[in-house]
Amino acid sequence: MVRLYRLRKSEDFKKVLDGRKVALRNDVASIFFAKNDEGHARIGISTSTKLGNAVVRARVRRQVRAQINETGILADPYDIVIIIRKGYLEHSFHENLQTFEKAFRSLRESSKGEKK
Numbered sequence: 686m687v688r689l690y691r692l693r694k695s696e697d698f699k700k701v702l703d704g705r706k707v708a709l710r711n712d713v714a715s716i717f718f719a720k721n722d723e724g725h726a727r728i729g730i731s732t733s734t735k736l737g738n739a740v741v742r743a744r745v746r747r748q749v750r751a752q753i754n755e756t757g758i759l760a761d762p763y764d765i766v767i768i769i770r771k772g773y774l775e776h777s778f779h780e781n782l783q784t785f786e787k788a789f790r791s792l793r794e795s796s797k798g799e800k801k
Contacts, residue, residue, distance in 0.1 A: 686728070686750040686753060686754060686759070687747065688758050689725070689727075690727055690728060691727060691728060691729065692727045692728060692729030692764060692765075692766065692799075693729075698731075698762060698766055699726070700719065700764070700794075701717050701719045701729070701764045701766045702717055702763070702766060704717070704718075705717065705725070705736060706718050706719060706795075706800060708765075708788045708789065708792035708795070709784070709785075709787075709788035709791070709793055711730050711770075711771045711772070711784070712770055712771070712772030712775075713769075713770060713773045713776060713781060713784050714723060714767055714768060714769050714770055714773060714784070714785075714788075715767075715768040715770065716765060716766070716767050716768075716785075716788050716792070717765070717768075717788060718763045718764065718765045718766075718767045718792055719763065719764045720762060720763060720764075721762050721763060721764045722762070723762060724762055725759060725760060725762065726759045726760070726761050726762065726763045726764070726765060727763075727764050727765070728753060728758075728759075728760050728764075728765045728766075728767065729764075729765070729766045729767070730746050730749050730750070730767050730769065731766065731767065731768045731769065732745055732746055732769045733768075733770075735771055736769065736773070736774065737774075741774075745769055745773060745774070746769075748778060748781070749767060749769065749781075749785075751759065752778070752782045752785050753785065755782060756782075756785055756789050758785050760790045761793065763792065765792075782784045
């Protein structure tokens with residue numbers, strides 16, 4: 686995932702989390718989103734120390750970025766914050782990919798009904 690598609694500033698994370706629009710909340714992850722004016726998605730990934738040491742957390746972030754690239758959400762104008770939970774480690778890459786695909790599908794559907 687290119688740096689252009691990442692949320693980096695804490696203000697950006699805070700803006701998305703304060704809106705509290707939820708696309709997914711389960712044992713794998715919590716996904717919050719907000720519309721943006723960038724014309725493409727910006728995604729921030731948060732991993733807690735509860736997941737494991739730095740090596741484990743970095744591996745999880747790499748996997749999540751790979752799963753995001755496969756879903757095609759980067760073309761949509763959203764700011765997305767993904768908070769990874771401990772249940773992520775209990776599932777395979779493909780099971781987690783299906784979870785993210787389902788969440789992003791519901792995100793797109795829920796935002797179609799919103800007024801601009």
